[in-house]
Amino acid sequence: MKKYDFIIIGAGISGCSLAYFLNKNSKNILLLEKNSDVAFGASGAAGAFLSPLLGIENKFKSLVTTSLKFSIDFYKNNFPNLLNNCGTIRIPKNSIDEEKFQSYMPFMDFDFEEKERGYFFPIGSTVKPYEICKALSNDIEKVFDYEVKNIEQIDGYWKINDDLLASKLFLCTGANISLVKESYFDIRAVWGQKIDILSSTKLEFNYHKECSLSKSVEQAGKQKISIGATHNRFSEDMSDTSYNLNLKNINLLSHNGKSLKIIEEDIEKLLNKAKDIKKLEDIEVIDIKIGARASSIDYFPMVGSLVDSKSSFFKYPHIKNGTHIKNENLELIPNLFTLNGVGGRGFVLAPYLANVLVESIINGKKMPEEIENFRLFSRWAKKLNNRGKD
Numbered sequence: 454m455k456k457y458d459f460i461i462i463g464a465g466i467s468g469c470s471l472a473y474f475l476n477k478n479s480k481n482i483l484l485l486e487k488n489s490d491v492a493f494g495a496s497g498a499a500g501a502f503l504s505p506l507l508g509i510e511n512k513f514k515s516l517v518t519t520s521l522k523f524s525i526d527f528y529k530n531n532f533p534n535l536l537n538n539c540g541t542i543r544i545p546k547n548s549i550d551e552e553k554f555q556s557y558m559p560f561m562d563f564d565f566e567e568k569e570r571g572y573f574f575p576i577g578s579t580v581k582p583y584e585i586c587k588a589l590s591n592d593i594e595k596v597f598d599y600e601v602k603n604i605e606q607i608d609g610y611w612k613i614n615d616d617l618l619a620s621k622l623f624l625c626t627g628a629n630i631s632l633v634k635e636s637y638f639d640i641r642a643v644w645g646q647k648i649d650i651l652s653s654t655k656l657e658f659n660y661h662k663e664c665s666l667s668k669s670v671e672q673a674g675k676q677k678i679s680i681g682a683t684h685n686r687f688s689e690d691m692s693d694t695s696y697n698l699n700l701k702n703i704n705l706l707s708h709n710g711k712s713l714k715i716i717e718e719d720i721e722k723l724l725n726k727a728k729d730i731k732k733l734e735d736i737e738v739i740d741i742k743i744g745a746r747a748s749s750i751d752y753f754p755m756v757g758s759l760v761d762s763k764s765s766f767f768k769y770p771h772i773k774n775g776t777h778i779k780n781e782n783l784e785l786i787p788n789l790f791t792l793n794g795v796g797g798r799g800f801v802l803a804p805y806l807a808n809v810l811v812e813s814i815i816n817g818k819k820m821p822e823e824i825e826n827f828r829l830f831s832r833w834a835k836k837l838n839n840r841g842k843d
């Protein structure tokens with residue numbers, strides 16, 4: 454069985470960013486992907502807009518600000534041709550939104566000025582999602598069309614599908630978390646759609662109101678514009694549709710009637726929202742992509758080691774009675790790490806988080822607590838305790 458220092462499962466922006474930073478420490482890395490290429494999951498559906506989060510000070514906004522600064526510099530320095538730093542005009546949705554915007558003024562982390570009917574942020578950018586994932590993983594050995602069905606620990610290694618061994622294993626599987634057998638590690642799939650159109654209308658900047666419009670790029674004598682994105686949470690069983698995480702290459706499938714109905718409705722929603730931003734002439738929809746964002750319960754990413762809940766309960770039975778155990782004393786699943794839960798901002802968060810995770814594993818640097826998986830375990834254990842009291 455072939456052995457690797459690091460195996461990464463999932464070749465979206467999370468797995469590819471991680472591969473890039475791990476590659477600085479080892480050349481013995483393998484990236485595994487169920488689909489036929491990189492960026493064929495959520496990462497292939499994204500408009501890949503990079504834009505500031507506005508609001509009052511809070512930990513999530515700080516995380517987005519830090520990540521946005523890091524990621525823009527990272528893309529600019531390493532892949533300048535794949536970044537379009539044209540700026541974004543944010544247009545308030547209504548008068549209440551405008552008031553909110555005014556109240557956020559003291560907390561703005563980035564320069565801006567009034568423009569058109571909104572506020573222009575020069576930092577606003579897009580990246581080319583497929584090309585960036587490809588470039589990040591350029592030097593990395595990859596196997597496509599390879600679904601990991603089983604992982605198990607054996608003699609200090611992680612064994613993958615009885616085929617491969619890894620000293621350290623990284624799960625970057627997005628909305629599909631079936632490989633993690635821990636109940637506290639919970640992801641919500643928020644499906645979405647992005648469309649590309651051709652129009653005769655030229656856009657000089659990105660725009661954001663109830664949807665995002667990209668700066669236009671000339672194509673076949675017309676202007677190509679990306680419009681993203683919709684948000685669909687399905688509570689019913691969608692296994693007979695394309696909105697099914699177990700499928701491969703979702704955007705290459707011919708969709709059935711039930712899926713097409715949702716897709717058509719989403720096209721209409723996106724075009725209506727887009728027209729509310731700019732009058733777009735002679736529209737022709739030329740591409741449609743769907744994908745599932747992976748959102749954590751508290752919207753923060755899910756990064757680092759996983760707590761072994763069974764061994765931790767065995768070692769500290771009082772956790773179940775509400776006793777708090779320090780993170781460093783909990784039992785961990787050895788040599789298993791996640792980079793997940795990047796929600797609707799993967800292209801902003803992933804490069805920053807990948808660097809933070811690699812620095813923590815290789816150089817022992819402390820990660821910010823709010824992104825670590827420990828918080829999920831603690832919250833879940835507390836809930837178990839409360840339920841016990843009912």
Ligand SMILES: Cc1cc2nc3c(=O)[nH]c(=O)nc-3n(C[C@H](O)[C@H](O)[C@H](O)COP(=O)(O)OP(=O)(O)OC[C@H]3O[C@@H](n4cnc5c(N)ncnc54)[C@H](O)[C@@H]3O)c2cc1C
Pocket residue numbers: 462463464465466467468485486487488492493494495496497498499500501502503599600601602625626627628629632644645646647681682683742743744745746747792793794795796797798799800801802
């Ligand atoms: C319509 C839409 C628009 C969006 N717009 C933006 C935007 O403008 N800006 C932004 O920053 N973000 C945007 N996002 C969010 C962004 O796309 C995600 O945050 C990001 O792509 C998540 O990356 P990921 O690598 O974590 O997951 P994914 O890209 O989903 O990658 C996970 C990969 O793991 C693979 N995998 C899973 N299980 C297995 C297994 N068992 N074996 C092998 N492979 C496996 C999957 O096939 C998949 O390729 C958007 C998302 C959508 C859906």
